[in-house]
Amino acid sequence: MSLALLIDFGSTFTKLLAVDLAAEEILAYAQSCTTVETDIMVGLRRALDLLPPHLQGAPYECRLSSSSAAGGLGMITIGLIPELSAEAARRAALGAGAKVVKVYSFRLSTRELEELVGLKPDILLLAGGTDGGNREVILDNARLLAASRISCPVLIAGNKAAADEVQSILSAAGKITLLTDNVMPEVNVLNVEPVREMIRKIFIERIIESKGLKKAEEFVGGILMPTPTAVLRAAQLLSQGTGSEKGLGDLVIVDIGGATTDVHSIGAGNPVQPGVVRKGLPEPLTKRTVEADLGLRYNAGTILKLCGEGRILQHASLFQKDLAPRLEKLSQCVEVLPQTAEDQDLDFALATCAARAAMERHAGSIEALWGPQGQYYVQYGKDLTGVEHLIGTGGIFIHHRQAGGILRGTLFSPEEPFSLRPKTPNLYTDARYCLFAVGLLADRYPESAFRIARKYLRRWN
Amino acid sequence: MGDHQKSKTVVLGVLGVDAHVVGNKIMAHALESEGFKVVNIGTFSSQQDFIRAAIETAADAILVASLCGHGEMECRGFRENCIEAGVGEIHLVVGGNLVVGKQNWEEVEKRFLQMGFNRAYPPGVSPKQVIADLKKDLPKG
Numbered sequence: 149m150s151l152a153l154l155i156d157f158g159s160t161f162t163k164l165l166a167v168d169l170a171a172e173e174i175l176a177y178a179q180s181c182t183t184v185e186t187d188i189m190v191g192l193r194r195a196l197d198l199l200p201p202h203l204q205g206a207p208y209e210c211r212l213s214s215s216s217a218a219g220g221l222g223m224i225t226i227g228l229i230p231e232l233s234a235e236a237a238r239r240a241a242l243g244a245g246a247k248v249v250k251v252y253s254f255r256l257s258t259r260e261l262e263e264l265v266g267l268k269p270d271i272l273l274l275a276g277g278t279d280g281g282n283r284e285v286i287l288d289n290a291r292l293l294a295a296s297r298i299s300c301p302v303l304i305a306g307n308k309a310a311a312d313e314v315q316s317i318l319s320a321a322g323k324i325t326l327l328t329d330n331v332m333p334e335v336n337v338l339n340v341e342p343v344r345e346m347i348r349k350i351f352i353e354r355i356i357e358s359k360g361l362k363k364a365e366e367f368v369g370g371i372l373m374p375t376p377t378a379v380l381r382a383a384q385l386l387s388q389g390t391g392s393e394k395g396l397g398d399l400v401i402v403d404i405g406g407a408t409t410d411v412h413s414i415g416a417g418n419p420v421q422p423g424v425v426r427k428g429l430p431e432p433l434t435k436r437t438v439e440a441d442l443g444l445r446y447n448a449g450t451i452l453k454l455c456g457e458g459r460i461l462q463h464a465s466l467f468q469k470d471l472a473p474r475l476e477k478l479s480q481c482v483e484v485l486p487q488t489a490e491d492q493d494l495d496f497a498l499a500t501c502a503a504r505a506a507m508e509r510h511a512g513s514i515e516a517l518w519g520p521q522g523q524y525y526v527q528y529g530k531d532l533t534g535v536e537h538l539i540g541t542g543g544i545f546i547h548h549r550q551a552g553g554i555l556r557g558t559l560f561s562p563e564e565p566f567s568l569r570p571k572t573p574n575l576y577t578d579a580r581y582c583l584f585a586v587g588l589l590a591d592r593y594p595e596s597a598f599r600i601a602r603k604y605l606r607r608w609n
Numbered sequence: 610m611g612d613h614q615k616s617k618t619v620v621l622g623v624l625g626v627d628a629h630v631v632g633n634k635i636m637a638h639a640l641e642s643e644g645f646k647v648v649n650i651g652t653f654s655s656q657q658d659f660i661r662a663a664i665e666t667a668a669d670a671i672l673v674a675s676l677c678g679h680g681e682m683e684c685r686g687f688r689e690n691c692i693e694a695g696v697g698e699i700h701l702v703v704g705g706n707l708v709v710g711k712q713n714w715e716e717v718e719k720r721f722l723q724m725g726f727n728r729a730y731p732p733g734v735s736p737k738q739v740i741a742d743l744k745k746d747l748p749k750g
Contacts, residue, residue, distance in 0.1 A: 229661045280646070281618070281666035335620075335648045335662045425628070425653050517653070519626030520677045526653055 151175075151206050152593075154585035155192065155213035155368055156375055157182055157361065159220065160406050160445070160482055162191040165585045166203045169596045174580050174604060176203055181483055184217040188364045211368040212588040216375040218359040220247040221351055224269040227253050227306075227332075228276035228285050235429055236332035237275040237305065240340035242436045244347035245377030246271070247408075255285050256292050265297050270355050271347060272300055274314065277307030279333045290314040294321035301350050305331040305343045326350065332429075340432050348373060378587030379403055379541065380412050380436055385586065386539075386601055387414035390594040393602075399537035400510075400570060401583070402503050402558060404544055406445035406482050409502045411510035412436045417530025417568075424514065424525040431530050437510045442502040444495060444544065445482035448475040455501040463497035463557065466490050485547075492548060499544045500557040507558035511569045527568070533560055535570040539605060541578035551577045552608030575608040617747055618668040620659055622650035623705075625683040629676035632705070636672070639736035645743075656687050660694045669747050670700035672739075673726075680707035681720065688725025700746055704730030704739065 150169040155162065162182045166175040178198035183191035196204055223246035227234025234253040241248050249267050252260055264272075274293070276286035286306040293302065294317050301324040304314050308330055318325045329342040356362060356371050365371050373381070379401060389395025398415030413435050419426060441450045452460065452475050461468060466489060468474075474494065478484065486492040512529025538555050545551045552575050560571040582604050589597035619640060623633050630652050637649045648666050650658050659671050671691075675683055684703060691697050703726045708717050714731045721729035728742055 229665050232661055232665045276665075278648075278666045281668075282664060283667070332665075335650065335666055427653055517626045519628070520679060521628065524626060524628060524653070 151203075151208045152589065153208045153211045153368075154588050155211065156378070156584045157184070157188065157192075157213060157215040157217040157364065157371070158375060159216050162195050162217075163581065163584075164195045164199060165582060166199060166206070167585060167589075167600065169209065169589075169593055172596050172599050172603065174582055174600065176200055177581060182217050184360055188217065188361055189367065192364060192367065210592065211370075213364070213368045213371045214373050214375040214378040214584055214588060215356070215359070215361055215371050217361065221245060221347075221355060221374045222247050222249050222268070222270045223273060223347075224249055224264055224267060225251050225273040226256070226275065226289055227251070228282055229253060232335060232429065233275045233277065233306065233332045236338050236340070237273050237343075239338065239429075239432060239435070240305070240331050240343035241273055241347065242438060243340055243380070243432055243434060244344040245374030245380065245436075246347065247438065247440070255288050261292055261296055269300050270358070271350055272298065272302045273331075273343065273347075274302055274304050275306040275331045277310060277330075278335055279308045279330050281307055283307055283310040286310050286314055287317070290317040294318050294323060298323065300324070301326060301354060303328065303343065303346055303350065305329065305346075308333075336429055338430050338432055348377070372588060375584055376403070376410055376436060376438070378584040379410070380434060381587035381590045382583040382597075382601060383412045383414050384434055385590045385594060385598055386537075390598050392595060393598045396537050398535045399539065400507075400532060400535050400573070401539045401541060402506060402555065404499050404502055404540070404542040404554075405443055406543075407440070407443040407447060409439045409442040409506040410436060411439075411506050413510060413530060413532060413535070415530065415532070415535060417512060417532060419527050420531050420534050421525065424527050426527045428528045431512075435510070435530065437506070439502070439506045439509060442506055444498050444502065445478055445484075448478040448498060451475070451498050451501050454505065460497045460501055463500040464493050466493040468494055468497070495544055496548055496550060496554065499548075499554045503540070503554050503558045507569050508567055511567060513568060514566045516566075529568070531568040533568050533571045535573050537576065538570050538573040539576045539578060539583075541581070541583045543581075545577040546579055546581050551579075555608065576605040577608065578604075579606040580604045617644075617670070617743075618646040618648060618666050619670045619672055619743070620648045620650060620662045620666065620668045621672045621674075622654040622659055623652040623674045623676065624654055624656070624659070625675060625677065625679055626653065627675060627677040627679075628652050629674070629705075632676065633674055636674070636736055636739070639740060643740050645740075656683075656690050660691055660696065663691075663696055663699055664694060668699065670702060670743065673701070673703045674705045675703065675707055676705040678706055678709035680705060684721065684724060684726070691725075700743075701726045702728045702730075702739070702743070704734055706732050
């Protein structure tokens with residue numbers, strides 16, 4: 149036996165997964181409430197106590213963990229033009245597993261600067277200007293930040309012709325600065341990897357400690373990444389495969405949580421139809437979007453506001469009464485698991501609405517334009533219509549008996565032909581909640597991690 | 610190729626619902642071989658696409674192509690939008706098949722100059738001419 153213990157310090161629950169790497173088997177799963185406000189170890193010990201006795205003190209070959217506790221990795225990004233460098237910076241931060249609290253563009257105003265300081269980000273990403281392009285705005289923003297009370301690390305990823313000066317200005321004011329390549333070196337060229345790598349480094353070196361997770365790190369031997377990055381890593385592994393295992397190809401993962409719904413897609417998303425012109429900032433091959441207004445607990449009330457009572461009831465199969473007060477209660481008691489058949493049915497309806505809206509925002513769209521020579525089609529974002537695999541993860545996909553139905557609700561519909569959502573993918577659910585663990589294992593044990601994911605994903609069609 | 614042009618950045622693209630890409634590629638190639646830094650935003654570009662790219666790259670000029678005959682309609686307000694976005698002084702150039710039908714070029718040119726373009730070119734103009742004018746028009750340094 150070669151055992152691994154994978155831990156996720158989630159915003160609500162601390163989850164454990166014990167895995168036998170040699171047999172490529174999941175041995176046990178346990179969860180308990182995350183206790184980051186008091187002592188992170190309390191919740192971890194409670195969860196450990198829930199494992200079968202022989203696994204509680206077993207000799208684990210590795211203990212790895214991810215974390216989205218204490219608010220996750222909160223980032224603020226600053227760029228020049230909203231649709232160009234500011235958007236490039238936002239995408240890089242999302243791909244690094246961050247929660248992007250706010251995006252600013254152009255020269256910061258006094259009001260914005262005050263707001264920014266008040267939002268207390270964990271990392272600030274400062275971009276702006278292509279290489280050799282605009283220097284003034286990023287330099288002005290550096291001066292403004294230097295004079296502010298901001299104390300978090302500032303990651304500089306803008307115009308290389310201004311970057312050194314930006315760093316000097318901030319360092320002279322005692323700010324913690326890190327420098328990397330421009331996130332948008334040319335117009336419509338994205339360069340997100342160096343930024344993502346640097347964010348991961350800052351997360352491991354600085355954020356763990358500032359979040360009160362250091363103690364846990366001593367026990368687990370390494371909090372490697374924010375939870376969303378672990379899921380994204382699993383998505384990459386499944387899509388690309390390993391030396392001996394062929395990858396699945398293009399895929400999409402929908403991750404429905406208590407506070408947010410994340411969508412991850414791996415694939416270029418190029419136009420499938422001939423003659424379609426692609427416009428806008430290119431999409432990263434590995435793309436993550438986060439819908440901060442779609443979650444089954446904290447945002448249960450927001451789903452009602454967004455989708456309306458009619459849409460929610462359309463996905464419910466049982467009679468649901470007093471919708472508004474019940475959803476209000478859910479958003480206040482976020483740790484509550486569904487007790488009755490009605491509760492489960494309501495969770496299913498909420499999840500279907502959330503997944504549907506999140507997929508619509510993640511997928512690209514097509515616009516038909518008329519010109520003197522006839523009709524043209526312009527595509528913005530990724531065309532996901534040809535994606536072959538769609539995977540659902542999150543608590544709802546473990547517990548609900550019709551979980552596959554949630555995924556069906558996200559698919560392409562002929563009534564909205566311009567929304568490029570997947571058409572006929574294979575549907576899977578992460579029924580054993582192992583994708584975060586697969587992501588954590590991906591670098592050290594890619595082969596086993598890949599096969600564990602394949603083995604435990606439940607197929608629905 | 611001289612040092613003068615090396616430092617000059619121009620935004621190039623085709624304005625509006627217009628798929629004519631051949632001239633765009635030729636122009637980009639001609640400008641690059643003369644040492645210009647070309648930010649080619651391609652076909653189906655809006656006025657805002659040109660202006661955003663010009664700000665981000667601190668461009669010295671915007672070169673607008675319009676081949677579909679709707680140039681007059683599509684180009685309206687370009688200078689005003691530049692002013693609004695804080696790059697009101699940028700050198701604006703337009704060319705292509707700007708109007709439909711047989712119209713006197715001098716009159717067409719006048720209309721585009723009145724719109725705020727610094728240069729307007731008739732159909733069939735040589736890239737050499739455009740580049741020679743750019744070298745003359747853009748301040749050295």
